[in-house]
Amino acid sequence: MKLGLYTAILHDRDLGPALDTIKGLGLNGAEINSGGFLPARHLPIADVLSSDVKRDEYLEEFSSRGIKLTALNCNGNPLHPDPAVGSKHGQDVFDAISIASRLGVKRVITMSGSPANQAEGLRPAWVVNPWNSVDLDSLEYQWNEVAVPYWTRVNQFAAEHDVKVGLEMHPQNVVFNPPTLLRLVEQTKATHIGAEMDPSHLFWQQIDPVAALDYLGELTYCAAAKDVRINENVKLYGVLDDRFTRIPASENPLNIGGKYTVAQWPRDSAWDFVAVGLGHNQEFWNRFVSALAKNAPDTDLAIEHEDVSLGRIEGIEVAAATLKTALGIL
Numbered sequence: 001m002k003l004g005l006y007t008a009i010l011h012d013r014d015l016g017p018a019l020d021t022i023k024g025l026g027l028n029g030a031e032i033n034s035g036g037f038l039p040a041r042h043l044p045i046a047d048v049l050s051s052d053v054k055r056d057e058y059l060e061e062f063s064s065r066g067i068k069l070t071a072l073n074c075n076g077n078p079l080h081p082d083p084a085v086g087s088k089h090g091q092d093v094f095d096a097i098s099i100a101s102r103l104g105v106k107r108v109i110t111m112s113g114s115p116a117n118q119a120e121g122l123r124p125a126w127v128v129n130p131w132n133s134v135d136l137d138s139l140e141y142q143w144n145e146v147a148v149p150y151w152t153r154v155n156q157f158a159a160e161h162d163v164k165v166g167l168e169m170h171p172q173n174v175v176f177n178p179p180t181l182l183r184l185v186e187q188t189k190a191t192h193i194g195a196e197m198d199p200s201h202l203f204w205q206q207i208d209p210v211a212a213l214d215y216l217g218e219l220t221y222c223a224a225a226k227d228v229r230i231n232e233n234v235k236l237y238g239v240l241d242d243r244f245t246r247i248p249a250s251e252n253p254l255n256i257g258g259k260y261t262v263a264q265w266p267r268d269s270a271w272d273f274v275a276v277g278l279g280h281n282q283e284f285w286n287r288f289v290s291a292l293a294k295n296a297p298d299t300d301l302a303i304e305h306e307d308v309s310l311g312r313i314e315g316i317e318v319a320a321a322t323l324k325t326a327l328g329i330l
Contacts, residue, residue, distance in 0.1 A: 246261075
């Protein structure tokens with residue numbers, strides 16, 4: 001198992017300095033963005049696809065530092081009903097598989113997507129707790145007419161290229177927990193679609209990531225290390241907190257496709273992303289790494305740093321220390 005870094009946090013620097021940072025932190029894996037919500041900052045796609053020499057030079061950047069290129073990441077909404085987003089993000093998944101195959105990378109990470117709840121809709125609809133039959137109508141449309149056909153095509157393409165696709169179980173997607181992941185695999189008869197095990201989004205849904213690993217077994221293809229702290233305000237707001245606000249255009253909010261941008265996180269939040277070890281203690285991460293090694297021994301682990309209270313390097317250092325201790329007990 002390689003312990004690496006999802007390099008989005010290092011998009012402030014070029015590939016070489018980013019890999020030097022990873023090596024300097026004692027890590028030996030790198031997960032690189034290839035599309036979706038974020039640009040391919042550390043992947044010269046045109047060069048890699050057009051030239052064997054440039055492809056090999058790119059791979060040498062990693063191997064010369066003793067770093068494995070573990071996965072390509074194209075997290076986005078490939079089922080977005082607005083063509084300005086869905087068409088691009090949907091194609092990004094296929095492109096990531098092609099690029100990964102050319103690079104000899106066996107894993108692509110993305111999200112399952114969220115379509116509209118009807119054919120003419122233009123806004124994604126995340127349907128949960130469907131106690132009303134109209135919600136079941138929406139889910140049947142989303143799964144039968146959109147998600148299953150799309151992911152059936154992706155699975156076939158991935159199988160042809162000998163690449164496995166790990167889906168992050170992320171709320172606001174049709175796949176957001178272990179049972180919905182398994183449902184998609186079963187309904188598409190997938191052989192090359194499984195899970196990216198990111199415990200952070202499971203934490204705030206009150207799902208035990210260790211139990212999820214045992215449930216999914218070898219369907220876990222990739223893993224991220226990101227923690228969550230549940231705050232005191234959860235007593236009032238719960239985990240489904242809608243108090244996000246728009247970031248003014250003058251502050252240049254991050255574009256995540258088409259005309260859409262990220263929103264502002266609530267100031268007195270019910271929960272927050274934190275560096276690994278600051279939400280759940282060392283004992284949990286020991287058990288998590290052990291369960292990952294037992295259930296999916298070929299899976300690499302990538303730190304994902306989104307703790308806004310810590311600097312870029314500081315947050316990675318905190319996470320790396322926790323995870324190196326966990327790996328040391330295997």
